[in-house]
Every structure is written in structure tokens, then in C-alpha cells.
Amino acid sequence: MTEAALPAPVAAPSVDRERLAAIGFVLPSFVIIAGVFALPLVLLLGVSIVDANGLTFANYKRLLGTPYYLGVVWNSLRLGLLTTLIAFLISYPAAFALARARGALRSVLLATLFLPLAASVIVKAFAWTILLRSDGIVNETLMALGIIEDPIRMIFTETALIVGAANIFLPFMILPIYAIVAQLDRRYAEAAATLGASPIVAFFRVILPLTLPGIIAGVALVFSLSVSAYVVPTLLIGEKYPTLATAIAKAYLLAREPGFGAAAGVVLLAIAIAVVALSARLSREPK
């Protein structure tokens, strides 16, 4: 009929229009992301490699070429890795316990995880100092019980730092693992058992691989939080454990070396991005 005689490429403009509409929808958020996140990063990078005399890598040479600052980088990495490790060791079984818990118990446990998120990191770090200092609750209790005679030095040690950081960032490890474990079908473990796998073998060959995405998400979160933590090391250990985050603060606030601070920021960012990218890669690729 008459429609049949119409020129064929009627559909083509509509496809373009769809495309255009899609771009139109995405554009505002793209602009926001570019303006709020990407642009400052570009500026940061710029500040770190440009000084009054033009292009320079002096800031990076100082950061990665002097033993003192290499130690600072190492401290940050150490803080990130150890905190992540401790948080993982506590969170993995905790996530299973949480998933097994029923009714009121589960609600209470979830609340104890979520509520601390509402409190500032400063408050939590300060709470740890109250617990751990020489006249703090832990030492007083141990002395009152006669277990020790003199207070043990706990605050301002690396152990205190790691324990405190692991505690403060714990929810970010438990929750992603819990989300996976809660979804895990009990039949997987049962199928493994009927195929001859002992509980331990079933754990390593089935449960652990199936919960890996949760672990990877938790590790990425806790590592990026703890490697860049500023308040926690400042309050729990202070000057003698300089990290990239505290070095950045010093560069900007005390030394007035924005170029050096920016370089430290870029290095810190590179470490975090490397870990997140690696974990994204691990969670995508099945063995």
C-alpha cells in the first residue's frame, strides 16, 4: 500500500535519536564526575610536576629516592596491608556467623556493624586511645586484676595502630562478604559433600571461591581506606610513624610545599588504584 512506497531508511533517524537521548541523559552526570573528580586529579598531577621553572620531577625524586620517604611509603603500604589482613581474618568468620544468625540476633549484630559508621573516625580513634593509654581501661583492669604490675605500653605502638584501624574499617570488610555469604545456596556445600569432599576440602574448593567476590570487594575497600588513613595513625601512633597521608598534610599545612604534597597524593592514589584495579580483575576472571 502507500506505506510500502515510503523510502526505506525511516528507522535510521530514530536510532540516532535514541542515541542522542541516551547521551543527553548521561551528559549531566558525566559533567559532574569530570568537574568534581577528574579535574582536581588533573590539577593535582599538574601541581606535582610543574614548578616556577617549568616541568620537573624533583618532587617524585625526593619521594621515591630518599630513604626517609621510601620508609614513609613503606609505612603506608604496611598499614594498608596489615589492617586489611587483620580485618579479613576477623570479618570472614564473622560474615558467616552473621548470615547464620536468625531473627533478633541478626538485627542486633547488623546494628552493631552499622551504628559505628554514623560516628566520626576521630571519635572512634579517640576511643581507642582511651582504651589503650597507660592509665587507660585495659591497663587499669589488668593491674587491678594483678596480672601486671606496671602499665604495658600499648598506645603509640604499631600493634595499637593496626588493631585500631582494623576495628574502625571492619564494617567495610564484613558487609561485602556478608552480602555474598547470605546469598550462598546451602546446596553447594551439600553437593560438595555428597561428591566426597570433607568439610575442609569443600571449604577451600567451593565456599572460598564462591565468596571470593565479597572478599575482593572488602579488601579493595579496606585497603584503600587504611592505606590513606590520616586520623587513625595521627591519633593512635603519631609522629614516629609517618605515612603518605600524614606527609601530605605536613607538606601542605606546615612545610608549604604543595608540589611535594601533590606528588605524595599521586603516589598514594596510584597505589589505591592499582589495588582496586587488581581486585576488579581478579573478581571478573574465574579460574
Place this chain on the structure above:
Amino acid sequence: MSEAAPHLVVRSVSKRYGPTTVLDHIDLTIRRGELVTLLGPSGCGKTTLLRAIAGLAQPDTGKVELAGRDITHVPPHKRNVGVVFQSYALFPHLTVAGNIAFGLKVRGAARREIDAAVERALSLVKLGHLAGRRISALSGGQQQRVALARAIAVEPDVLLFDEALSALDRKLREEMQVELRRLLQDVKATAIFVTHDQDEALTMSDRVAVMNKGRIEQLAEPRELYLRPASLFALNFVGLSTRIAGTVLAAGNGKVEVETKVGRLSALGNFQAGSPVIVAARPEQFRIGEQSEANTAAGRVRSVVFQGSRTLVEVDAGAGESLLAELSGRDGAIPVVHDEIRLSWPVTETFAFPMEMQA
């Protein structure tokens, strides 16, 4: 036959969850190479019985023996019982071949042995070309086959299927029923199927156990189950039937005379006079007209359903009772709706069941 020795013995197994008795002193003996179906309504305890056999649920009382071994307290991974779950429970982080190899790997089999077994299992279920596929990239029917291959690869002493075919569409399910039966017979597997689909039960099994409320009401070959149901429940659950309520007038010699609303009927059964009973017969026993040694009743044809080789005729016998007859059309004309007809059926194919057992 030497294969007639008991292979799986369930002895007086009971299981309670809270106040409900889910398994009530179950006894079940299965021979090597036998295919047995547990048939029953939802919630009657079929899955629980399978789980008790697999070691995934601990019975409160009773014993389970497999291949001459008391496995009542053996953990599931040491039982050598294969399970095909309704949801298949295939490991999503492993490939098809990885899933099938799993059982042998955890048993520490040699690499070459594993490869050979995987290949054999894959070719049995005709999935050789999909060995490297991810589970998420398989259709429902293919997943079903992988689950089967994974279970048989370890050569379990008994294979348990919990509604393993119910997720498939009707046509595929019917194909798989036939194929699965042939395959299991080929590998000489002993297997228990759980289903609430009576056709599946009759197609797949050497014997059918009809379960009701945690008990096995009848364990019989499909043909016997159909022709000689042991209870009203079994009669209702498998196949169609005519059922008429009445009261026993006289009894003796394994026969009863029953007064019903459609007249006096004779049936097989042992009851005391005065007992309320249900008299029942299968539709294909009915003929139009009289025959000797037969019950008879008359009525008006309510519906005629043509089903190819046979025709189902429902007759309103008055007083709220109806008769269901299956006529082949060979022995006479098929009536039409509103015809007044008289039907007869042999006394020896008429059964009386106690009224209170009605499910």
C-alpha cells in the same frame, strides 16, 4: 538373580522437626540396579527421606545400610551416595568438565583417570562438545545433564534424584525420563527418584513407593500399583478411578456386599458388616451393557472426552455419584452426551477401601 540382594536398606527411620513427624518409621529395601520412585504429595517427607539416605539430615531413629555397610552415622562425604538436586547446585566457578571432575579430584584420583572419567560421563549425557563451557552459559536441560554426569562420574553406590526433572519443560522432561531410565540401566545404577508426577513415576521406575504423611503406603511395581492399589490414597494418587461411597451389608471370603446410592455392589475386601467403605474401580474395566460376575449401574452420559486410542465417558449415576469409563470403541459404539446407558465392570476388579482413609 544374584542382583536381587538388598543393596539399600532403610530400617524404621523416623524424623521429627519440632512437633511435626516428617518421617514415621520408614522401611524401604532396594535391590542393586533397581530404580525406585518416591511418589507423594508436597510435604509428605520425600526430600527428607532422600536427605536421610544421603546423610544430609540425621534421622532421630532407625538405620540406613548401603552395600552391606551401616551408614547411619557416616558423614555424607564418606557415604558414596550421589545426589542430583532439583536446582542442580552446579558449581558456578567451575566449567562443565570442572564440575564433573570435582568428585574424583577430591577423592585424589590420578589425573589420567579423572580425564577418562570426565570424558566418559560427558559422552554418556551427550555433552562432549561443552566440556569447557561455563555453567551460566548452559540451558536448563544441559545443566540437568551436567548434574547427572557429575553425580555418576564418581560411580556412587546409589543415585538420588530430588525432582531432578521438574525444572524442565514438559516435552524435554518426557524425553529425559526415557533417556535417563535407559542411561541408568546402561550403567547399572541403583537410583531413587523423588517426584509428585505420577507419569514420571510410572515411566521411570521398577517400583514405586507411594508416600503419605511420612509413611510409605505402598511399595509396588507400577503395574501392580495401578491394578491393585493398597489404599484409597494410592488409588487416588495414581491414575483415574470411579469411587462410590457405601455401607457393607455382608462380608466373607475376602468379598463384601456394599449398599450404595447406585445399588448393591460387590467388591474385594475384608470388612465387618456395617463398615462405611468406598467402592472403587479403574475406568478401563467398564463395558457398556451386562457381563457375568459383574457390578452394574445405569445413568446418563455427562461428558465424552475423545483421547485418541480411547474415549473417557463420565456417567451421572444419580444421587451425586458418577462413573468414569474408558471405552476403546472396539466393542461397541461410543455413546454421546445425554444417552441413557448401563455400565458393568467385573467384581474381581472392584475394590473396597475403608472410608476414613480418604485423603
